[in-house]
Amino acid sequence: MADPNSPPPSADGSGLDPTALKRRVEAARAQRARRDSPPEPTNASTLALRMGGEFGAAVLVGAGLGFGADHWLQTSPFGLVIGLGLGFITGVVNIVRASSAYSKTHPVDPNAPSVPDDASD
Amino acid sequence: MANDPMHQFQIERLVSFDVNGVDASFSNASLMMVAGAGLATLFLTRAMAPKALVPGRMQVVAEGAYNFIHSMVRDVSGVEGVKKFFPFVFTLFIFIFMSNMLGMFPLFFTPTSQIVVAATLALIVFFTVIIVGFAKNGLKFLRIFVPSGVPLAILPFVAVIEIISFFSRPVSHSVRLWANIFAGHVLLKVFAGFVPMMAAAGFVGVLGSILPFGMTVALYALEFLVAFLQAYVFALLTCIYVNDALHPGHH
DSSP: OOOTTSOOHHHHSGGGOHHHHHHHHHHHHHHHHHHHSOOOOOOHHHHHHHHHHHHHHHHHHHHHHHHHHHHHHTOHHHHHHHHHHHHHHHHHHHHHHHHHHHHHHSOOOTTSOOOOSOTTO | OTTOTTGGGOOOEEEOOEETTEEOOEEHHHHHHHHHHHHHHHHHHHHHTTOOSSOOHHHHHHHHHHHHHHHHHHHHHHHHHHHHHHHHHHHHHHHHHHHHHHHTSTTOOOGGGSHHHHHHHHHHHHHHHHHHHHHHHGGGGGGGGSOTTOOGGGHHHHHHHHHHHHHTHHHHHHHHHHHHHHHHHHHHHHHHHHHHHHHTTOHHHHHHTHHHHHHHHHHHHHHHHHHHHHHHHHHHHHHHHHHHHHSTTOO
């Protein structure tokens, strides 16, 4: 009677097709992420100052550390140049971290309608 | 002169002190910080004095502030964080909040609009994290510079970036508080300054000055939000950093 290859009867129900289930799982996950870390309330200017601050701080600290290394090791321009470059990289890393934390606490609504990739075609 | 938006940040010596050539005068900034700390202490002790089972209005506010920070610390740094750092975070929050709110009064000085104040608070957090991290974890604290799952070949490079990132924390931590408060107060003064300037230009100017006046009122409301928000963000970041000291290597 029972065909082992046939899917379990509940999977035939329209409410449990894989895409809908996936959507529900994602919504539940997003809800949990929201509960785990308290959302940082933000308006646009706060967010802008934050991202700018993260980047600028890293560049300044990188350059400062490089300058300090120059002072100790008497390698005058190179420490500053390398430090500035490393600071720049660190700034980008900081921004990526901050923005991924932001999108974790402010997830896109999983039930939102999809947006077409390109408006022109 | 009266319209100078930077005039509000002028430090004035109220009582002059000189400690071995270091100017340690009691200034208007010091007065406002003492007032902020004093008001916070006074409010919390007075509000909690009845210790009522069914709280009155004041007690609800005090308990609400306590619960708000308590649940934030618990969510971010766990039960251990609450045990060790809740008083520290709550003190920081209430002090910054009171300083910001006092600064909203006209003619009052805003201590948090000085980067020295914000940087000192951020450095206290920074050194607390370092000292507690090493005291609790020993050399294992250095694991925060070594993210897990990084190939050995690029590990030194990543470690250098992590170190720079770690040292940039107090900078961005303090700049976020300072820049928000500073920019907000300058903006407020600039828009408020437009009102007398336009009003001096005759009848049409008086009518037109309603626009910047309305903007000033709206910005004032926004500044109250920012005053609370920045105190909260400062406390939240403190929790995140402190969590690193308790659990290094849990990125």
